[in-house]
Amino acid sequence: MxxxxxxxxxxxxxxxxxxxxxxxxxxxxxxxxGGPDSLALLLLAHAAFPGRIExxxxxxxxxxxxxVEALHVEDICARLDCPHTVLDVTVPDGPAGxxxxxxxxxxxALADWAGRRGLPHLATGHHADDQAExxxxxxxxxxxxxxxxxxxxxxxxxxxTLIRPLLGWTKAELVHLxxxxxxxxVDDPSNRDPRFDRAAIRALLRDHPEFEPRRLARTAAAxxxxxxxxxWAAGQLAEDRIIPQGGEWRLDPNGLPRELRxxxxxxxxxxxxxxxxxxxxxxxxxxxxxxxxxxxxxxTATRAGVIARGGAFWHLRPAPPRRQx
Numbered sequence: 001m002x003x004x005x006x007x008x009x010x011x012x013x014x015x016x017x018x019x020x021x022x023x024x025x026x027x028x029x030x031x032x033x034g035g036p037d038s039l040a041l042l043l044l045a046h047a048a049f050p051g052r053i054e055x056x057x058x059x060x061x062x063x064x065x066x067x068v069e070a071l072h073v074e075d076i077c078a079r080l081d082c083p084h085t086v087l088d089v090t091v092p093d094g095p096a097g098x099x100x101x102x103x104x105x106x107x108x109a110l111a112d113w114a115g116r117r118g119l120p121h122l123a124t125g126h127h128a129d130d131q132a133e134x135x136x137x138x139x140x141x142x143x144x145x146x147x148x149x150x151x152x153x154x155x156x157x158x159x160x161t162l163i164r165p166l167l168g169w170t171k172a173e174l175v176h177l178x179x180x181x182x183x184x185x186v187d188d189p190s191n192r193d194p195r196f197d198r199a200a201i202r203a204l205l206r207d208h209p210e211f212e213p214r215r216l217a218r219t220a221a222a223x224x225x226x227x228x229x230x231x232w233a234a235g236q237l238a239e240d241r242i243i244p245q246g247g248e249w250r251l252d253p254n255g256l257p258r259e260l261r262x263x264x265x266x267x268x269x270x271x272x273x274x275x276x277x278x279x280x281x282x283x284x285x286x287x288x289x290x291x292x293x294x295x296x297x298x299x300t301a302t303r304a305g306v307i308a309r310g311g312a313f314w315h316l317r318p319a320p321p322r323r324q325x
Contacts, residue, residue: 001079002181004047010177011047014165018048021154021163022121029119030055031110032084034073034186037125040174041166043181045123046080054083056113058106060091062098069186076183087113099196111160126151126164129171132216133201135223140201145259149227150220170213234263242268244275248317253295262292268316269306276318278305 004010018028030045032038032055045053055077057070070086077084087109091102114122131150138147153164166174178185205211241252241264251268253261266284273282282304294301295310302308307319 001076001183003043003080004177006047006050008047010044014044015048017168018045018123018163018165021165022161025052025121027052027054027119029053029110029114029117029122031106031122031124032057032073032077033125033188034069035125035188036175036178036185037127037130037166037171039073039076039183039185040169040177041123041125042076042080042082043177043183044166046082054085054117054119056085056087056110058087058089058109060089060102060105062091062102063188072186085113099198107157111158114160115158120159121161121163122157123163123165125166125174127166127169127171127174128217129202129205129213131167131220132205132211132213133198135216135220136201136204136211137197140197145223145230146227148220149224150217152224167217230259230263234260234267238264238267242271244271245315248272248315251314251316253314254312258292261296262288265292265295265308265314268314269304269308272306272316272318273304278318 022028028045028049030038030042030053032042034057042053042055055073057073059066059070061067074084074086089105089109091098091105093101110122114120134150135148138150141147151164151167152162153167155162175185205213237256237260241256243250243252249268249272251264253264256264263284266288269288270282270284272278286304288303291301291303291308295308295314298310300307300309302319305319306316308314308316
């Protein structure tokens with residue numbers, strides 16, 4: 001098995017990309033499914049941080065081959081002298097759909113494993129092509145600037161920090177790296193199943209090479225910078241614009257662009273919910289368009305357990321409990 005040596009250009013490039021996201025880690029957790037992307041992540045991390053990585057493979061048991069594929073990754077990790085764990089999960093038949101439920105179960109299992117192992121950073125194999133697909137999927141759904149920011153290179157997942165050091169790498173680079181190492185990656189047919197949105201977008205990109213993944217990824221990066229700037233501006237405004245008054249909060253929307261009113265409204269909902277212990281947690285990423293429109297028209301509406309009243313100033317408080325029939 002030919003792997004990049006620690007001093008190679010590829011290993012040094014990966015090391016730079018990973019340390020830009022997590023500059024002071026002792027050990028790094030890796031999510032390795034057995035596909036070419038995650039196997040490239042494993043090879044690069046092994047070369048860049050020898051003796052400092054641990055890997056886990058989630059077996060969803062959704063395909064008959066999944067257990068054999070997890071053992072295939074285990075064998076590769078053993079040849080690299082990299083500690084490896086197979087995580088068995090059960091995917092519930094929930095309302096979000098099979099892929100979304102599998103993703104949620106996967107990250108719960110990975111976060112629990114990394115926590116037990118004392119590994120605060122988990123690297124995944126998301127790359128520039130994934131970013132391009134995400135951007136187009138969200139454009140199709142009419143996403144705003146926050147949605148168009150795409151896959152975040154670094155984000156919290158409970159007590160875990162997810163990092164995506166391969167977002168600047170293309171799928172073709174990663175496939176070539178794995179092939180050069182003489183490793184046969186896992187082939188998951190669901191990646192080509194047109195019933196799934198991502199597979200359909202992937203086919204579109206394959207058939208239209210003019211949509212170059214790195215360029216689309218740069219568009220997502222520009223949207224991410226704009227989203228971060230808007231969040232910063234909303235944070236600066238919040239101290240003077242969101243005022244607690246007794247059991248409710250007053251929000252001053254006057255003279256602000258609509259996007260900043262939207263973000264301040266979401267922040268106020270979070271403050272109301274946190275102050276009154278309303279569960280489950282609400283991140284503010286959910287759509288508040290309907291509530292925003294109602295308040296701008298001077299009306300009253302409810303969102304996420306919070307009732308809001310429009311006017312010159314907007315007033316928000318916990319919604320009364322629903323009557324039991």
